[in-house]
Amino acid sequence: NAGVTQTPKFQVLKTGQSMTLQCAQDMNHEYMSWYRQDPGMGLRLIHYSVGAGITDQGEVPNGYNVSRSTTEDFPLRLLSAAPSQTSVYFCASRTRTGGAGANVLTFGAGSRLTVL
Amino acid sequence: GDSVTQMEGPVTLSEEAFLTINCTYTATGYPSLFWYVQYPGEGLQLLLKATKADDKGSNKGFEATYRKETTSFHLEKGSVQVSDSAVYFCALSDRGTGNQFYFGTGTSLTVIP
Numbered sequence: 600n601a602g603v604t605q606t607p608k609f610q611v612l613k614t615g616q617s618m619t620l621q622c623a624q625d626m627n628h629e630y631m632s633w634y635r636q637d638p639g640m641g642l643r644l645i646h647y648s649v650g651a652g653i654t655d656q657g658e659v660p661n662g663y664n665v666s667r668s669t670t671e672d673f674p675l676r677l678l679s680a681a682p683s684q685t686s687v688y689f690c691a692s693r694t695r696t697g698g699a700g701a702n703v704l705t706f707g708a709g710s711r712l713t714v715l
Numbered sequence: 716g717d718s719v720t721q722m723e724g725p726v727t728l729s730e731e732a733f734l735t736i737n738c739t740y741t742a743t744g745y746p747s748l749f750w751y752v753q754y755p756g757e758g759l760q761l762l763l764k765a766t767k768a769d770d771k772g773s774n775k776g777f778e779a780t781y782r783k784e785t786t787s788f789h790l791e792k793g794s795v796q797v798s799d800s801a802v803y804f805c806a807l808s809d810r811g812t813g814n815q816f817y818f819g820t821g822t823s824l825t826v827i828p
Contacts (some may be wrong), residue, residue, distance in 0.1 A: 603758075610741075630814075641804065657815075661803040689758055695814075700746055702808055704816055706758035 601625050605690050605707035611678045612714045620675040620710050622690030628705070629695045631673040635659065635686040636709075642689065648673055650694065680714045687711050717742045721805045721819035727825050728795055736790040736822045738779075738805035746790040746807040748772075748781050753802040753821070762790075762803070795826045 604622045624631065626697040632674035644657030662684060664676040675690075677684060690707040722737040740746065747766045751759040763772030768783035768787045788805060805819040 634818075639820060642818040645748065645793075691759075691773055702762065702814055703749075704751075704759075706751075706760070708756075708758045 603690055603692055603705055605653065605688075605710050607710060609711050610713070612677075612712065613686045614637050614662075614681060614714060615641075615681035616678070616680050617678050618680065620688055621704065622673045622675070622707060622713070623671050624690075624692045624705070625671065626692065626694070628692035628703065629670070629694045631667065631690065632657070632704075633663070633673070633675045634666065634689045634691060636689060641652075646687075678714075680689060680712075681710075682714045685712060716805060717732045717746070717809050717815075719807055719817050719819040720826070722822050723820070725756065725823040725825060727808050728824070730797055730826055730828050731732075731789075731794045732826075734790070734792040734799075734824070736803055736805075738788045738819060739787050740788065740807050742786075742807055742809045744809045746809040748779070748789070749808070750777070750779055750790050751804040751806060751808040751818075752818045753804065755801070759804060789811075794822070797826045797828055800824055800826050 634642040688694040763780035
């Protein structure tokens with residue numbers, strides 16, 4: 600099925616470890632983004648990309664890196680994990696062109712990260 | 716800046732009760748408005764949307780009307796079911812900010828039989 604695929608679904612890290620959350624979409628969407636979801640705070644934008652080779656920071660970018668080498672993939676890297684990064688992470692994408700599907704975010708199922 | 720404020724939860728209703736979840740927004744431009752739903756263990760899914768004033772979005776018995784004069788987009792359903800138990804997020808997307816999305820904090824709904 601077409602959509603946004605995130606891996607892994609669950610991950611436990613120790614403080615200081617690094618890891619990459621993977622995100623892939625097969626809808627040819629130009630725009631991709633990463634959010635974190637924390638209780639009582641809704642979704643907060645970490646980083647986003649409007650196309651291959653272009654990335655920008657969102658509301659809470661510190662501690663995270665991204666790259667966009669292809670239209671399909673948008674990995675999120677934690678270089679040195681901290682307990683404050685314990686959260687549920689969502690990747691989302693959308694097309695930037697017109698039509699009924701324009702400007703509608705499609706979300707992945709989420710990745711639950713625990714940092715001890 | 717742009718923001719969304721929605722009714723705090725959790726909300727618990729009996730099956731067939733009427734549901735209202737309030738949502739108000741602040742935007743610099745002329746935003747599109749959305750309701751997303753998150754079922755347990757899943758990602759967010761679009762429930763409905765409205766792109767201009769007085770538009771009514773509807774889906775699965777849920778409705779919301781874009782009210783520019785009150786900057787509101789309240790979600791309603793006339794008769795909730797147990798299967799509607801989920802977290803509901805109000806959101807806006809503003810062309811003035813490059814179509815970035817801004818989400819409310821979410822309202823958890825539990826429907827009991």
